[in-house]
Amino acid sequence: MQYFLSATLNELLLVLDSESNSEIIAGGTDLVIIMEESGKRPEKLIDITNIKELIGIKEEKFGISIGAVTTIAKLAANNSLPCCLRSGAASIGSPQIRNVGTIGGNICNASPSGDTLTPLICLNADLLLQSTKGERLISTEQFFLGPKKTVLKKNEVLSEIRIGNRYLSGSSGFRMIGQRNGQVISQVNLAVWLKRSAESGLIEEIRIAAGSVAPTPIRIIEAEEMLCGTNPGAKLIFQAARSVQACITPINDVRSTAEYRQDVIIGLFSDIMSQILKEPQSC
Amino acid sequence: MLIEFICNGKEISVDVLAEMRALDLIRNELLLTGTKCGCSKGECGSCTILVDGIPECSCLLLAPKLQGKVITTIEGLEGADGELHPIQQAFLEEGAVQCGFCTPGMILSTKALLKKNPAPTVTEIEEGLSGNICRCTGYTKIIKAVQFAALKLKGSEI
Ligand SMILES: Cc1cc2nc3c(=O)[nH]c(=O)nc-3n(C[C@H](O)[C@H](O)[C@H](O)COP(=O)(O)OP(=O)(O)OC[C@H]3O[C@@H](n4cnc5c(N)ncnc54)[C@H](O)[C@@H]3O)c2cc1C
Numbered sequence: 496m497q498y499f500l501s502a503t504l505n506e507l508l509l510v511l512d513s514e515s516n517s518e519i520i521a522g523g524t525d526l527v528i529i530m531e532e533s534g535k536r537p538e539k540l541i542d543i544t545n546i547k548e549l550i551g552i553k554e555e556k557f558g559i560s561i562g563a564v565t566t567i568a569k570l571a572a573n574n575s576l577p578c579c580l581r582s583g584a585a586s587i588g589s590p591q592i593r594n595v596g597t598i599g600g601n602i603c604n605a606s607p608s609g610d611t612l613t614p615l616i617c618l619n620a621d622l623l624l625q626s627t628k629g630e631r632l633i634s635t636e637q638f639f640l641g642p643k644k645t646v647l648k649k650n651e652v653l654s655e656i657r658i659g660n661r662y663l664s665g666s667s668g669f670r671m672i673g674q675r676n677g678q679v680i681s682q683v684n685l686a687v688w689l690k691r692s693a694e695s696g697l698i699e700e701i702r703i704a705a706g707s708v709a710p711t712p713i714r715i716i717e718a719e720e721m722l723c724g725t726n727p728g729a730k731l732i733f734q735a736a737r738s739v740q741a742c743i744t745p746i747n748d749v750r751s752t753a754e755y756r757q758d759v760i761i762g763l764f765s766d767i768m769s770q771i772l773k774e775p776q777s778c
Numbered sequence: 779m780l781i782e783f784i785c786n787g788k789e790i791s792v793d794v795l796a797e798m799r800a801l802d803l804i805r806n807e808l809l810l811t812g813t814k815c816g817c818s819k820g821e822c823g824s825c826t827i828l829v830d831g832i833p834e835c836s837c838l839l840l841a842p843k844l845q846g847k848v849i850t851t852i853e854g855l856e857g858a859d860g861e862l863h864p865i866q867q868a869f870l871e872e873g874a875v876q877c878g879f880c881t882p883g884m885i886l887s888t889k890a891l892l893k894k895n896p897a898p899t900v901t902e903i904e905e906g907l908s909g910n911i912c913r914c915t916g917y918t919k920i921i922k923a924v925q926f927a928a929l930k931l932k933g934s935e936i
């Protein structure tokens with residue numbers, strides 16, 4: 496196996512195009528374990544962590560741009576990011592994992608339990624995919640095809656994550672349940688973003704996403720529709736939580752049973768909603 | 779491939795295989811066996827080293843990633859005359875060490891924590907050390923040791 500430290504985005508795109516049996520490595524917190532467990536090695540590993548263009552969080556006209564190689568620790572510590580994304584990032588692994596793991600790696604690894612995925616879906620974030628052939632912008636919701644499967648082509652890199660101004664302006668929250676408090680991989684995670692009308696206080700738009708309950712993180716449109724246009728009290732929130740529960744097809748896996756996931760989602764949802772509605776600024 | 783980095787203040791230039799983990803390089807080539815291998819999965823923190831001052835799991839780090847970096851292993855904390863670092867001294871005095879397997883990682887995570895936050899609360903200590911598992915002590919004495927180390931290091935460069 497060869498190891499190539501790419502210095503610029505241009506150089507990376509050229510290498511991705513010319514080497515068919517190559518694989519990108521960012522922090523390596525997912526990939527190194529996969530390589531160790533499977534014993535498989537690509538011909539070439541292309542390290543993208545020295546590419547400065549892909550690192551950092553910037554304010555732009557459209558909203559906020561996050562470089563794909565920005566570490567999870569940097570996301571968790573950045574106050575200009577919405578609450579749900581910061582909390583999702585803060586819940587990942589341990590300090591050692593967050594210092595090294597990247598948002599791009601979390602997305603491209605496409606685990607159903609990835610803790611930045613539901614926040615990005617409910618913030619309606621777009622992903623910028625680049626190759627020598629050009630670039631395309633795809634919504635996070637459309638990016639995942641199944642566990643470890645995405646629409647990313649072999650010669651493409653995820654370079655940037657974009658969150659629009661509208662979604663920076665609402666309020667949001669994230670909750671997860673895991674097995675252990677230190678470095679948990681979530682058994683269920685839930686993110687909610689909503690915007691209330693300045694005049695009436697009614698919910699003008701709401702997006703709800705759940706992770707670890709289906710092969711890809713999913714949106715729960717039914718519950719969104721129940722809550723949109725309302726100023727929900729405890730009863731309606733509970734009804735919406737029941738519809739979140741009804742929409743998911745949780746999986747039995749190594750982390751927990753489907754039944755447990757079904758139960759826990761009601762509590763998580765009610766918790767997030769009361770945080771957003773009662774203390775929208777707290778995070 | 780040839781990589782060059784600084785380990786515990788010493789310049790190192792070494793030929794490695796691309797798939798070699800930093801943990802194996804440190805233990806088997808540099809013979810610095812204070813860095814432990816507990817799980818090889820990023821879960822236990824016994825392999826923690828500081829890379830440019832930041833705690834990372836050396837079991838998840840491929841050796842080529844060390845190129846151009848400054849790393850510290852537990853051996854690098856020793857003073858010029860071989861005396862213990864104040865954090866090590868604090869762990870010793872508080873009895874925060876039983877079998878000792880987790881201790882190098884705990885101490886390096888403590889060093890990084892105290893550099894960022896010289897007077898952490900108990901919750902901040904728990905969070906700072908949450909990537910390091912101890913099977914012996916029950917953590918109470920480790921937390922005390924970190925508080926004691928913070929006291930010892932008050933006002934000094936960490
Ligand atoms: C102990 C431990 C605990 C963990 N806990 C959690 C947790 O609680 N929640 C959670 O969500 N995750 C968790 N993880 C998983 C992992 O740390 C995260 O998914 C992390 O964000 C991955 O980022 P990385 O940079 O290390 O990815 P890498 O391992 O470098 O890459 C992962 C995959 O993505 C591809 N890739 C990476 N970047 C790009 C890019 N820009 N463009 C195209 N392809 C790319 C790689 O080719 C590879 O296939 C944990 C991991 C460990 C070891």
Ligand code: FES
Binds near residue numbers: 814818822823826835
């Ligand atoms: S050996 Fe690296 S974290 Fe356990």
Ligand code: FES
Binds near residue numbers: 915
């Ligand atoms: S002292 Fe034995 S594992 Fe911590």
